Amino acid sequence: MTPVERTGDAAQDARVARTRADVSRVALKVLTDEGTDALTHGHVAELAGYSKTTLYTHWPARVDLILLALDAIGEMPHQDPTGDLRADLIGELTFFRRAVLDYRLDQILAVMAQWASVDEMARVRDQLNTEAQLPIRGMLAAVFDGVELEAAISMLAGVVACPTIMFGAVPEDDVIEAAVDLVLRGSKRKRPS
Amino acid sequence: MTPVERTGDAAQDARVARTRADVSRVALKVLTDEGTDALTHGHVAELAGYSKTTLYTHWPARVDLILLALDAIGEMPHQDPTGDLRADLIGELTFFRRAVLDYRLDQILAVMAQWASVDEMARVRDQLNTEAQLPIRGMLAAVFDGVELEAAISMLAGVVACPTIMFGAVPEDDVIEAAVDLVLRGSKRKRPS
Secondary structure, eight states: OOHHHHHHHHHHHHHHHHHHHHHHHHHHHHHHHHOGGGOOHHHHHHHHTOOHHHHHHHOOSHHHHHHHHHHTOOOOOOOOOOSOHHHHHHHHHHHHHHHHHHTTHHHHHHHHHHTTTSHHHHHHHHHHHHHHHHHHHHHHTTTOOHHHHHHHHHHHHHHHHHHHHHHSOOOOHHHHHHHHHHHHHHOOSOOOO | OOHHHHHHHHHHHHHHHHHHHHHHHHHHHHHHHHOGGGOOHHHHHHHHTOOHHHHHHHOOSHHHHHHHHHHTOOOOOOOOOOSOHHHHHHHHHHHHHHHHHHHTHHHHHHHHHHTTTSHHHHHHHHHHHHHHHHHHHHHHTTTOOHHHHHHHHHHHHHHHHHHHHHHSOOOOHHHHHHHHHHHHHHOOSOOOO
């Protein structure tokens, strides 16, 4: 391989990476603003300023477009731990509620659940949700373990996720606080000082 | 209107009702077995043995087909209350878990969340979820009220719904039991004897 060819490859790689980043960002915007049904090759191509052929070449199936959109989800914002478990849990759930509204996590969760029969989607979903739960898992591990820890994580995630998915509404501050207090009162282990 | 015409109308009404029931059942089966993307007029018409034209006449949009599928969801099975709050809550969550598997509630919840920008879908979703939560709301009302009651309902629903939606997995018995115990330990009100 000659240096010229290497330069050509590098330029080509950069172009592909730029296209991927552009299309990914637009696809996520379509998904959250307009819903899954609007996430078609034609619509995304038009908004991103690429040809439909380019999109079909790199991402032939609709599930590829959805996976590409999920790629654009950045790091979710999390509560910086203060050491006060109650405040940290409330803060983390408040960040989760904010992310539901800002990133339309109800739509993202729904579309991932719906395409989970595709292995790659199940993998991406599990990874995104595992990462998203890491901070709250770490906090709750101070006072729970085993099946209680698993239950407490689902319960606190549920306080935000259930009304979101089931009623399209996020919980008020006082419901989040009540949930955290309920979980902490139910812990058999003493809080670390 | 003459008697003959009334007979004709009645026969016509019966035919429409039968068509609706047939198509509704098939549409729900497609939705749960194959997912939303398979829920097209052509596919449902073929499986139900009606013409595509008939389907388009009665249910012109795809969201109409989805709403029709949701029509076929019958009464969800619920725990018969025994008076033992802990046992009743565990029983109810176990029924919920069974329903998730039998009716693919993860897919149903996902598709309702996804189409909730359509007013009629939001209405149907709110109604289905409100009805589904009634028994557990009644049970928890014995030991909680106000924001604590709302929090406890979302938390116990979350123990089944969160792993379902987020990881495509239902909780084991011991996680359900841990969640119920955690909530009951957290209740400030004495259990009614």
